[in-house]
Amino acid sequence: MAEIKADTDTVQVTPAHSISDQKVARTKRVASVDIFRGLTVALMILVDDAGGEWPMIGHAPWNGCNLADFVMPFFLFIVGISIALAFKRISNQLVAVKKVILRTLKLLFWGLLLQGGFSHAPDKLTYGVDMKVIRWCGILQRIALAYLVVALVEIVSRDAQAKGLTPGRLSIFKLYAWHWMVGAGVLVVYLAVIYGIYVPDWHFTVRDKDSIDYGKSFTVSCNVRGKLDPPCNAVGYIDRKVLGISHMYIHPAWRRSKACTEDSPYEGPFRKGAPSWCHAPFEPEGILSSISAILSTIIGVHFGHVLIHLKGHQERSKHWILTGFALLISGIILHFTNAIPLNKQLYTLSYVCVTAGAAALVFSAFYIMVDIFNLKYLFLPLEWIGMNAMLVYVMAAEGIFAGFINGWYYDDPHNTLVYWIQKHIFIGVWHSRKVGILLYVIFAEILFWGIVADILHWLRIYWKL
Numbered sequence: 001m002a003e004i005k006a007d008t009d010t011v012q013v014t015p016a017h018s019i020s021d022q023k024v025a026r027t028k029r030v031a032s033v034d035i036f037r038g039l040t041v042a043l044m045i046l047v048d049d050a051g052g053e054w055p056m057i058g059h060a061p062w063n064g065c066n067l068a069d070f071v072m073p074f075f076l077f078i079v080g081i082s083i084a085l086a087f088k089r090i091s092n093q094l095v096a097v098k099k100v101i102l103r104t105l106k107l108l109f110w111g112l113l114l115q116g117g118f119s120h121a122p123d124k125l126t127y128g129v130d131m132k133v134i135r136w137c138g139i140l141q142r143i144a145l146a147y148l149v150v151a152l153v154e155i156v157s158r159d160a161q162a163k164g165l166t167p168g169r170l171s172i173f174k175l176y177a178w179h180w181m182v183g184a185g186v187l188v189v190y191l192a193v194i195y196g197i198y199v200p201d202w203h204f205t206v207r208d209k210d211s212i213d214y215g216k217s218f219t220v221s222c223n224v225r226g227k228l229d230p231p232c233n234a235v236g237y238i239d240r241k242v243l244g245i246s247h248m249y250i251h252p253a254w255r256r257s258k259a260c261t262e263d264s265p266y267e268g269p270f271r272k273g274a275p276s277w278c279h280a281p282f283e284p285e286g287i288l289s290s291i292s293a294i295l296s297t298i299i300g301v302h303f304g305h306v307l308i309h310l311k312g313h314q315e316r317s318k319h320w321i322l323t324g325f326a327l328l329i330s331g332i333i334l335h336f337t338n339a340i341p342l343n344k345q346l347y348t349l350s351y352v353c354v355t356a357g358a359a360a361l362v363f364s365a366f367y368i369m370v371d372i373f374n375l376k377y378l379f380l381p382l383e384w385i386g387m388n389a390m391l392v393y394v395m396a397a398e399g400i401f402a403g404f405i406n407g408w409y410y411d412d413p414h415n416t417l418v419y420w421i422q423k424h425i426f427i428g429v430w431h432s433r434k435v436g437i438l439l440y441v442i443f444a445e446i447l448f449w450g451i452v453a454d455i456l457h458w459l460r461i462y463w464k465l
Contacts, residue, residue, distance in 0.1 A: 030307065032366035033081060035379045038386030039362070040074040042446045044397045047071060050441045053434045055265040059284075059344060061257035062230055065354060069344040072139065072285075073296045073355035076146050077363070080300020081307070083147070087154045088308050100151040104144045106465045111140030114398045125407055133207065133246050137239075137285040145290050146297040153182050154301065172319075176305055183298040187349065190292045194346070195226040197234040204280050208250050211279070218276035228346060230254045231277035235346050239286040252282035253345065282345065289347035299327070299356040303363065313372050320364040328357030381450030388453040391463040396449045 047068035051058030057067040090096050113119070115138030117129035157178040173180065199222045206213045222232035230236075239248055258264040260278035262271045270278055303320060310316045331353030334340045340350045369375045376383065385392050395401040402418055409416045421444060427436030456462070 030085075030367075031370045031376050031383060032363060033078065033085070034386030035366050035370060035376075035382045036074070036359075036363050036386070037078045037082075037389050038379075038382035038384065038450075039366075040071060040078060041385050041389050041392050041397060042382060042450075043067065043074070044071045044393070045445050045449075046441055048397060049445060050438050052267070053437045055256065058256075058265070059253040060342075061253050061255075061260075061265055062345065063341040063343050065342045065344065065351065069351075070355050070358055072142070072293070072344070073352070074359050074362075075139070075143060076293055076296035077300035077303070077356060077359040079143060079147055080150060080297040080302070081304035081363075083151050083154055083297070084301045084304025084308060087151065087158065090155060090158050093155055093158070096155045097152065100148060100155065103465050104148040107140045107144035107147065110394070110465075111138045111144065112136070114394065114400075115139065115141075119398075119400065119403065125403070125413060135249060135283075136243050136247050137249075137283050137287070137290070139285060142285045142290045142293055146294045149182070149294050150179075150297045150301055153179055172302075172305060172309055175309075176302065179298055179301060183295055186291060186294050186298075190288065191349070193238070193288055194228070194234045197237060198225045199223075199227065199232045199234060199237045202237070202240060202245075204245050206279050207246065207281070208279075213279055216279075218279055220277045220280065228341060228343065228348070230257070230259075230282070230345075231275070231280070233346060235286055235288045236282055238288050239283045242287055243283065245281060248281040248283040248286075250281045252280075252284060254278070254282060284345050289345070292347040292349075292352065295352045296356055296359075299352075300359070303360065313368075317364055317368055317372075320360055320367070324357045324360030324364060326357070327353045327360060331355075331357060380454070381447060384450050384453035384457055385446075387457050388462055390465060391456070392449045392453060394463075396445055 047057050047059075051068055059068045060066045087096065112134070116134045116136070118127055120126045157176070201219060201221050201223060203217060203219050205217045206215060208214060220231045224232050227233055254260065255270075255278060256263075256265050256267055257278075260270055260274045261268045302323075306316055306319050310319060331342065331350040334350035334353065335342045340348050342348065342351050342354060344351055366379070370379065405418050406413070406416045422436065422440050426440040426444070427433050430436045430439065
């Protein structure tokens with residue numbers, strides 16, 4: 001998703017049989033970029049469709065980091081790498097800026113359409129959205145903001161990078177000083193706001209029509225500053241003020257926390273005496289957290305710059321792995337010293353470091369296995385998905401294809417091909433809903449769309465933004 005055109009994910013690389021600092025022999029597409037992008041889309045499908053049965057892979061209710069919490073930063077990381085590759089040569093800055101703005105608008109359009117509430121696929125065969133409650137934020141909207149900011153920085157600072165690297169270990173950081181200055185500015189603004197803004201008491205009315213408390217009004221007591229707990233943080237306060245509480249996500253992950261439900265981390269009825277904020281909406285892709293998310297893309301751009309400027313496999317891999325471990329260890333220290341907790345909903349600094357470090361190490365592993373040792377055949381379904389990521393994201397991760405199939409039913413809306421396959425081929429065979437759903441997602445969704453993407457790749461059909 002949000003990928004750059006297919007012919008831009010190329011860079012000069014050495015033959016795959018060697019891991020030495022040889023001179024560049026030829027230019028070819030970097031397969032690890034597509035594979036990493038495909039992995040990210042596959043992970044989104046997995047955690048979205050199997051997370052309900054396997055909460056350990058779903059989003060952490062609040063502090064912490066489960067498998068699902070790596071998906072958003074991985075998207076932003078690979079968008080950053082793609083930006084570096086796409087704009088490694090710019091013939092006309094004005095034309096490049098226009099393309100960036102157009103792609104940003106496309107991302108915003110699809111984000112509002114897919115996550116604004118218009119489509120209720122695949123389980124509810126309805127469509128349309130009340131503009132009073134449309135959800136303004138979402139995954140593609142967050143990617144659009146990060147892409148816009150980082151791509152513009154890449155374009156306007158291109159002249160300063162034309163001279164190339166100078167000798168020295170930190171030369172690549174110096175060459176792209178503007179990117180790190182923007183990143184530092186983002187971090188300062190984020191930290192100043194999240195720890196400096198005063199959060200007053202607030203009120204809300206339950207909008208979830210499936211809740212027994214639908215229509216009830218509650219008051220949340222705060223009157224604090226610098227808190228990172230669910231009800232009284234600055235992230236939620238800014239979203240309530242700017243977006244409006246009726247335009248926020250009504251099923252936040254915190255509903256599965258121990259404070260809210262007896263079945264934590266599973267969803268379930270709220271426990272007796274649960275705090276009022278358990279019923280409240282919260283925007284996991286909100287304004288302040290999306291500003292912090294720009295840091296993930298800046299780190300991804302840096303990895304793309306390394307791919308462009310450092311010519312040897314060993315030099316690239318060493319830089320990536322050391323950077324990845326440095327980020328990962330920094331984030332873990334921040335979390336376990338209770339300085340800054342890992343939190344996807346708030347997109348804290350420790351979360352940026354841990355997820356960016358993990359992305360760096362996973363990408364490095366793919367690069368070594370695929371682009372150096374030529375083991376691409378092990379990851380072909382992921383590569384195919386990565387080449388057509390937007391299509392698979394829309395059709396599979398957002399459930400549009402499943403919603404279309406569910407639209408054809410016999411007598412009852414639950415008598416559909418999708419439910420029949422789940423029940424009789426997967427759940428029935430394994431006599432376990434948990435195992436059956438997991439295998440259904442892996443084989444009937446991820447692998448299925450990998451094969452579809454391969455057919456489309458063979459036909460040279462791609463959905464690009």
